[in-house]
Amino acid sequence: MTLRSALHTAYPWIKTPLIASAPMLRIAMPPLAVAVSRAGGLGFLAAGYDVATLETDLEHAARLVRESDPPIRQAPVEKGVLPIGVGFINWGADLTASLEAIRKYTPCAVWFFGPVSQPDDLIPWAKQVRAVTSGRTRVWVQVGSVAEAVAVAEALEPDVLVVQGSDAGGHGLARSASVISLVPEVRDALAERGFDNIALLAAGGIVDGRGVAAALALGASGVAMGTRFLASHEATIAPGYQAEVLRASDGGISTARSTVYDRVRDIHGWPRRYDGRGVINESYVDAVERGMADEENRRLYVEETMKGDAGWGPKGRMTTYAGTGVGLVRDTLPAGDIIKRVLLEADETIKRLAGERSDTLLTLP
Secondary structure, eight states, X not given: OOHHHHHHHHSTTOOSSEEEEOOOTTTSOHHHHHHHHHTTSEEEEEEETOOTTHHHHHHHHHHHHHTOSSOOXXXXXXXXXXXXXXXXXXXXXXXXXXXXHHHHHOEEEEEEEOOSSTTGGGHHHHHHHHHHTTTXXXXXXEEOSHHHHHHHHHHHOOSEEEEEOTTOSEEEESSOOOHHHHHHHHHHHHHHTTOTTSEEXXXXXXXXXXXXXXXXXXXXXXXXXXXXXXXBTTSOOXXXXXXXXXXXXXXXXXXXXXXXHHHHTTOOOSOTTEEEEEEOOHHHHHHHTSOOOHHHHXXXXXXXXXXXXXXXXXXXXXXXXOOGGGGGOOOOBOHHHHHHHHHXXXXXXXXXXXXXXXXXXXXXX
């Protein structure tokens, strides 16, 4: 069975190549996750590092799935499985509480990310999720290096590896390569060790069909997108945040990787190997270029939260996590239209390149 057909067997409603929406903390809530799956992608609900509302959120998602018109197509053997996934930030998420919710609602996949110890801390998560769902919930793990990919494959044998490159928005490895080199090197390393059965999804800087076509050429079976879905109708996002995503351009210059955005928000649980990419604002400039102390920067950040949507922007202080592809995000659309547009552009790109290659071969001496 090819990786593409294996994915379609596991998730019968998907269109190919697979587009997954990233489990963006406090943004990827039931409306977005279900809308993405309804459109032929695979939507992920963000459980994050505090799973207190996970059962309530899954109940909400289950209700939206029941109300879907037309219904999300699933094979008879998958009855009782929610056609959405759940994303965990494992350095903080509680395994026992998470298992109770997963046992009750059985999402089609779990996405693990950010353990203190990679991959050791994920072994009980993978083992127990598979046990309580009789293997019906597939295991996805996000990695950011070849070494991580190999270690996770050997320890967990996941169904999917989300290979995140350095262009990604939000949190990722502070030291990593772009997907251009990372995905093919991971693919080769896994093949050498007999893990050809693990599907790869490319993540980081991919916001349109051209990026999807490139990811396929690199050896991925699909993509995971976060930044593009920030500008979707179903995202749970402040208007000021969304407006800043639409405003920003030249993402390699207008965004930066840093721990500043965690420090001003008083979030200190991330393992030291991680930082986060966001649009540069006054919080970043004051910390990195002006040497402002964290205490003062945090005080100003808290004051900024009182301004509402005016707190976002280059002269604001509110965090705008986004990847380097942010300059390609130019409009806000329903999630289903985003998927339709991206798949169409990917198909057109692949066909155009195939035609150009044929023309080139015909002219060779």
